[in-house]
Amino acid sequence: MNTSTPALLAIGAAAVLALSGCGTQNTDQPKEHGSAMGSAEAGDLTVEGAWLAEPAQPSMTAGYLTITNSGDGDVSLTEAETSLSDRTELHTVETTESGASQMTPVDTIPVPAGETVELASGGLHIMVLEMERPPEVGDTATITLTFDNGETVEVEAPVRERAGSGGHRPGDEQP
Ligand SMILES: [Cu+2]
Numbered sequence: 001m002n003t004s005t006p007a008l009l010a011i012g013a014a015a016v017l018a019l020s021g022c023g024t025q026n027t028d029q030p031k032e033h034g035s036a037m038g039s040a041e042a043g044d045l046t047v048e049g050a051w052l053a054e055p056a057q058p059s060m061t062a063g064y065l066t067i068t069n070s071g072d073g074d075v076s077l078t079e080a081e082t083s084l085s086d087r088t089e090l091h092t093v094e095t096t097e098s099g100a101s102q103m104t105p106v107d108t109i110p111v112p113a114g115e116t117v118e119l120a121s122g123g124l125h126i127m128v129l130e131m132e133r134p135p136e137v138g139d140t141a142t143i144t145l146t147f148d149n150g151e152t153v154e155v156e157a158p159v160r161e162r163a164g165s166g167g168h169r170p171g172d173e174q175p
Helices: 004-023
Strands: 038-042 045-053 061-069 075-082 087-095 101-105 109-111 116-119 125-129 140-147 152-160
Touching: 045 140, 061 075, 061 109, 061 140, 061 152, 075 087, 075 125, 109 116
Parallel strands: 045 152
Antiparallel strands: 038 045, 038 152, 045 061, 061 116, 061 125, 075 109, 075 140, 087 101, 087 125, 140 152
């Protein structure tokens, strides 16, 4: 009886190692923060569906979300910050005369009273620049939005693959 215990333990340890070895390469391993897209609200402003794209280049990526203004007054998004770097810009995508898609910085993103504005692949987005360490799919970062009415909304945004999450639109920009 006693002599069999070490052997069983050894088998058990090997099985655990094998399982955890698989888990590190498996996308369905448990995630601490979950992978649901982030939402938050402050005052009359609701932010939903926040996510960050898996970086196409190591130092930059883009964030997407929707902002709903249920109040009576127009507001504008004036600044976005993330926990990924110290430099963030608000961008849109314009089509040039030659038909090419081109990212252009914008000073503000207006969110008129009673309306919802979508920041989505191929259009308005939060441009994250000068990242020192690129985030990986499954990571979560904080996006902080500042509006001209003084409201600040902080939302947790998961990092997701571009394909399958926002890839239904043509003209995906290359950040
Ligand atoms: Cu951009």
